[in-house]
Amino acid sequence: MQESASGTAVQEKVCPKCAGKLVQRKSKFGPFTGCGNYPQCKHIERK
Numbered sequence: 415m416q417e418s419a420s421g422t423a424v425q426e427k428v429c430p431k432c433a434g435k436l437v438q439r440k441s442k443f444g445p446f447t448g449c450g451n452y453p454q455c456k457h458i459e460r461k
């Protein structure tokens with residue numbers, strides 16, 4: 415299992431906007447997948 419220093423799990427998918435790594439994040443609305451290059455890239459995927 416890979417985890418970044420901030421504790422977010424690294425996804426196998428990549429960002430369609432910047433080809434960066436997508437990471438699993440949590441907000442008060444629930445978990446979501448966002449670009450690891452945030453805030454430079456604000457791509458977000460919801461399921």
Ligand SMILES: [Zn+2]
Pocket residue numbers: 429430431432433434449450451455456457
């Ligand atoms: Zn991105």
